[in-house]
Amino acid sequence: MSLLPEPSTFEKRYSDDEKLASELPDRPITSLRDLQYVYGRLYTLATAGGGEYAAYLTPEKSTDLFDEPESLLYLRIDLSGNKPRLDPEQPIGVESYGEEKVEAVAHSWFNAAKGFDHSVTHRTGKNKEPEKVAEYLHERLTAWAADDVIQEAVADHEDGWIVDALAALGESEGLRERIETAVDEQLDGKTTALTTVAVKLDSDGEYLLPGEASSVFNEAMRARKRSKLVSKGEATNSIGEATDLVTGNRGPTVGTAEDPLNYFLGKQLEKFPGFDPDEAWRTHPVSEDVAVTLMNARTFVDACDYYTMGANVYYLPYFFGRLQPTEARELYRMLYAVVREQDMTPIQHVYQQFQNDPALQEYGERFRFYVAAVMEHQTKRFDVFGDTLDGSLMSPVELIGSHIDVLESPLFDVHGDAERDTPELRPAFPAPESWDIFVPSEHALLGTLATGWYFEQTFAPADDDDASADDYRIRALVAVLSGEPLDVETVLTEYVERLLEDEGEEFPSFRVSAQYAQLCALAEAGLLTGRDAYKPVAEPRQLTHNHTDDMQQDTPARADGGNVAAARETKLEQFLEQTPALAEDQPERRGSFLLGALVGQVTGYQQVSEGRSTTLIDQYPIKAVTESKLKRLASDVLDKNIVYSRENNMAGTMYSEVVDRLVTTLPQIDIDGDWELDTTDLRFYYSLGVAYGMNNWASNDDEQADGQPATEEEEA
Amino acid sequence: MAQESLEGRTDEDDGLPETCLSFELRGEWGHFRRVEGNIVKQTYRIIPRTTVAGLVAAMLGLDRDSYYEAFSQNVSAVAVEPIDELRAINMPMNTLSTAKEHMTTMPSRGHARISMPDPSELRQQHNYEVLVEPAYRVDLQLANDDLRNRLQDRLRDGTSYYPPSLGLSEHLAEVTYLGEFEVTPHERETTDVDSAVLEAVDSVELTPETEVKVERSPAFMTADEGGRTTTAFQSIAYATGAEPLRVHDVKTHEVDGRRVMFS
Numbered sequence: 006m007s008l009l010p011e012p013s014t015f016e017k018r019y020s021d022d023e024k025l026a027s028e029l030p031d032r033p034i035t036s037l038r039d040l041q042y043v044y045g046r047l048y049t050l051a052t053a054g055g056g057e058y059a060a061y062l063t064p065e066k067s068t069d070l071f072d073e074p075e076s077l078l079y080l081r082i083d084l085s086g087n088k089p090r091l092d093p094e095q096p097i098g099v100e101s102y103g104e105e106k107v108e109a110v111a112h113s114w115f116n117a118a119k120g121f122d123h124s125v126t127h128r129t130g131k132n133k134e135p136e137k138v139a140e141y142l143h144e145r146l147t148a149w150a151a152d153d154v155i156q157e158a159v160a161d162h163e164d165g166w167i168v169d170a171l172a173a174l175g176e177s178e179g180l181r182e183r184i185e186t187a188v189d190e191q192l193d194g195k196t197t198a199l200t201t202v203a204v205k206l207d208s209d210g211e212y213l214l215p216g217e218a219s220s221v222f223n224e225a226m227r228a229r230k231r232s233k234l235v236s237k238g239e240a241t242n243s244i245g246e247a248t249d250l251v252t253g254n255r256g257p258t259v260g261t262a263e264d265p266l267n268y269f270l271g272k273q274l275e276k277f278p279g280f281d282p283d284e285a286w287r288t289h290p291v292s293e294d295v296a297v298t299l300m301n302a303r304t305f306v307d308a309c310d311y312y313t314m315g316a317n318v319y320y321l322p323y324f325f326g327r328l329q330p331t332e333a334r335e336l337y338r339m340l341y342a343v344v345r346e347q348d349m350t351p352i353q354h355v356y357q358q359f360q361n362d363p364a365l366q367e368y369g370e371r372f373r374f375y376v377a378a379v380m381e382h383q384t385k386r387f388d389v390f391g392d393t394l395d396g397s398l399m400s401p402v403e404l405i406g407s408h409i410d411v412l413e414s415p416l417f418d419v420h421g422d423a424e425r426d427t428p429e430l431r432p433a434f435p436a437p438e439s440w441d442i443f444v445p446s447e448h449a450l451l452g453t454l455a456t457g458w459y460f461e462q463t464f465a466p467a468d469d470d471d472a473s474a475d476d477y478r479i480r481a482l483v484a485v486l487s488g489e490p491l492d493v494e495t496v497l498t499e500y501v502e503r504l505l506e507d508e509g510e511e512f513p514s515f516r517v518s519a520q521y522a523q524l525c526a527l528a529e530a531g532l533l534t535g536r537d538a539y540k541p542v543a544e545p546r547q548l549t550h551n552h553t554d555d556m557q558q559d560t561p562a563r564a565d566g567g568n569v570a571a572a573r574e575t576k577l578e579q580f581l582e583q584t585p586a587l588a589e590d591q592p593e594r595r596g597s598f599l600l601g602a603l604v605g606q607v608t609g610y611q612q613v614s615e616g617r618s619t620t621l622i623d624q625y626p627i628k629a630v631t632e633s634k635l636k637r638l639a640s641d642v643l644d645k646n647i648v649y650s651r652e653n654n655m656a657g658t659m660y661s662e663v664v665d666r667l668v669t670t671l672p673q674i675d676i677d678g679d680w681e682l683d684t685t686d687l688r689f690y691y692s693l694g695v696a697y698g699m700n701n702w703a704s705n706d707d708e709q710a711d712g713q714p715a716t717e718e719e720e721a
Numbered sequence: 722m723a724q725e726s727l728e729g730r731t732d733e734d735d736g737l738p739e740t741c742l743s744f745e746l747r748g749e750w751g752h753f754r755r756v757e758g759n760i761v762k763q764t765y766r767i768i769p770r771t772t773v774a775g776l777v778a779a780m781l782g783l784d785r786d787s788y789y790e791a792f793s794q795n796v797s798a799v800a801v802e803p804i805d806e807l808r809a810i811n812m813p814m815n816t817l818s819t820a821k822e823h824m825t826t827m828p829s830r831g832h833a834r835i836s837m838p839d840p841s842e843l844r845q846q847h848n849y850e851v852l853v854e855p856a857y858r859v860d861l862q863l864a865n866d867d868l869r870n871r872l873q874d875r876l877r878d879g880t881s882y883y884p885p886s887l888g889l890s891e892h893l894a895e896v897t898y899l900g901e902f903e904v905t906p907h908e909r910e911t912t913d914v915d916s917a918v919l920e921a922v923d924s925v926e927l928t929p930e931t932e933v934k935v936e937r938s939p940a941f942m943t944a945d946e947g948g949r950t951t952t953a954f955q956s957i958a959y960a961t962g963a964e965p966l967r968v969h970d971v972k973t974h975e976v977d978g979r980r981v982m983f984s
Binding site: 032033034035036037038039245246247248250253255264267268269284285287288289290325326327369370371379387388389390391392393394395480488 | 759
């Protein structure tokens with residue numbers, strides 16, 4: 006639930022272009038701070054209707070508590086007598102927090118692991134024990150009311166005595182115990198709540214929450230929030246005259262403003278010799294107004310942030326150049342939707358809106374994103390694994406489009422046998438429906454991609470639970486979201502590492518298949534680069550070539566398997582032709598693939614026809630393939646194949662389409678010369694071959710019709 | 722070779738000369754820390770104008786905080802053109818904690834003391850965004866004759882007072898002198914701009930072929946009693962592949978047959 010006004014209300018309120026333009030920055034968004042400023046500005050414009058303290062309050066932080074039982078707890082403090090006291094009858098008020106209480110509760114959240122919120126109202130951590138809740142309630146008096154900044158701020162206020170009285174009450178003996186007992190009696194158990202105070206000022210009056218009782222509470226809150234702009238951590242008074250980095254205006258600037266992304270914190274000395282936290286306003290100068298506006302960006306920034314693979318991914322939409330009034334309204338509409346519905350990633354949200362809104366589509370290249378993956382090691386130590394202001398929605402969408410094209414091509418053909426033009430032979434690779442990466446739905450795949458699951462299914466798993474700079478999955482995610490190409494050599498390394506981890510009892514052919522679908526899609530979308538020998542791997546396959554036409558040509562039936570064998574021949578020929586990485590001038594890679602294909606083919610035969618538990622792939626696992634062993638492995642496998650052919654009394658060699666090509670490819674490999682390829686490369690293409698070969702079987706009906714070898718029929 | 726000072730020089734008000742000195746900056750690595758972050762270590766892609774000033778000052782051996790006047794508006798102009806594709810990678814580095822409790826001051830008493838982190842402490846790994854093989858052409862106009870002449874001598878001889886570097890001292894820069902060139906101003910027009918585009922982000926023509934990127938970095942600085950502050954930031958647009966950008970209605974200058982924008 007959100008407190009932000011509906012976009013239509015926002016649009017009505019700011020329908021005057023000129024007036025709205027005067028509220029927006031007069032220069033283009035060219036930095037993260039500019040973008041945060043725009044977000045904060047929109048948020049303040051949307052919510053400022055709440056009065057002069059609106060910009061300082063953070064009601065969005067607790068909308069999750071709306072209508073939850075026991076979500077608003079307060080000390081009932083009677084200030085009408087000579088001495089402040091807890092209400093003797095009912096010391097604690099327990100209610101359900103709701104939208105109608107927002108202003109009365111007047112909460113101003115503060116991002117700090119220890120310490121308290123700016124307002125007298127403080128949000129507890131999740132599911133706190135009654136004992137802990139009592140402590141929070143007690144601290145409203147001992148920590149908040151007694152705080153120096155707050156005491157100073159209320160000194161001249163006509164109701165300053167209220168805060169003084171609260172602080173005095175906090176000192177009284179046995180108070181903590183009384184609060185604990187009361188909480189114990191009135192709470193059911195653990196709870197997450199806003200804790201605050203309600204004061205009775207007249208003997209016949211009601212107990213009033215801070216926002217209702219006196220402006221002194223909000224004045225004190227504002228003073229406290231401002232004080233944090235100049236003092237935090239090591240810094241005590243970081244303020245000075247400089248140029249604001251957002252507005253470009255000269256004036257007083259503060260050094261320790263809260264940053265919704267936590268890129269700038271007060272304490273690091275690091276590369277700045279003599280860096281003094283009190284001088285932070287020099288390196289990161291923002292004026293007080295800008296600082297508060299940046300803080301107000303938090304609601305929108307947080308909504309556009311999601312957690313995956315140990316990192317926070319930020320995906321913040323904006324428009325290139327100076328923000329126009331129409332764009333500001335559009336942006337508000339978008340951010341509003343992201344805040345309202347947290348069930349989708351911001352990418353899916355924005356794309357959905359993009360599809361439904363022709364006005365948005367017209368922005369084309371100007372519609373951009375700030376994309377970043379940020380990892381939080383500890384509360385105050387962050388690493389960024391890549392960030393850019395230049396993300397485009399089209400980059401992930403185009404990748405998904407390519408991915409679907411690949412899935413629907415004859416390589417995978419996810420639509421099932423019935424719809425296939427050539428039912429006699431299976432597609433090149435398996436595409437099990439149970440794997441998300443094989444679901445040809447734009448919406449589903451965009452979700453798979455945005456959450457990082459797209460790479461989690463194919464890349465090597467991380468060494469530990471924490472994200473790290475070595476975790477290529479996160480880098481790949483950020484790269485794809487921002488349209489940066491991935492290095493194909495690294496991608497192959499990830500693939501092979503994953504395969505070696507997977508390779509246990511069975512050969513991971515679904516994994517290989519998923520990886521290959523991804524590799525093809527990345528290449529097709531222009532998101533792969535490779536140098537030297539890796540260049541052809543990064544090239545897209547020629548998917549436009551019409552596979553079916555060739556398949557239906559009259560290829561003469563072959564002795565080793567009739568029409569099915571002939572179709573196999575055509576399929577392999579086309580696969581090799583359409584794969585730049587497997588061209589004839591790439592004998593090492595081509596040889597690895599063909600070797601794998603033969604191993605896969607024979608393994609399939611052994612499993613189905615011979616009923617063997619130990620197959621060729623068990624004898625020649627992925628890790629057995631190395632440059633130096635490739636030729637020897639090939640000759641072993643070729644020998645095995647001949648033995649099987651003889652056992653079956655076949656006129657020729659089984660799987661001759663593979664055998665023939667392997668035999669002509671092997672001599673081209675110069676084993677003593679310079680090997681161009683890395684073992685990783687060989688292993689990936691070997692695995693690809695195995696997956697290809699294992700999937701290269703026909704249904705029994707077809708085989709009988711085509712007169713498969715008798716032995717196969719008997720034993721099947 | 723003594724470090725020289727700029728004190729007492731007042732010949733900077735004569736306006737900019739009609740020529741500029743051009744040199745190429747290259748290095749294996751570069752890191753120009755973005756001001757938005759001190760916890761995180763992200764880099765600008767285009768060398769900031771203030772860094773160019775610092776680098777030139779280092780070559781000339783000028784005192785810390787002494788040279789900002791000489792590189793201020795009206796008495797200096799800088800154009801930066803990326804020569805090669807701008808590419809960055811993440812480089813995890815092991816660093817020592819610089820929190821107060823981890824700093825040692827040596828010697829423990831006396832006037833000349835330095836603070837340093839305790840080298841026996843455990844390192845923390847941080848991710849630095851680092852530019853890979855950055856390369857820029859810099860066209861620099863300086864009103865201060867003396868400085869200009871000294872710089873030209875340095876560039877010609879290939880010498881430098883302090884080792885020039887690209888952002889961090891460990892990322893050494895290779896400086897190649899290209900020569901002194903005429904600077905011909907052009908009225909406002911629509912043209913292909915070879916250098917990074919300054920303060921005209923809204924005027925850049927967006928096409929699907931060329932990826933236009935933007936950033937905002939410090940441009941001018943001033944010194945005060947406590948240290949230094951940035952007096953102006955500038956918005957920069959550039960193409961990732963170092964191609965020229967088509968920009969509408971901008972004032973440009975011609976240098977060596979190229980169109981550049983000075984600030």
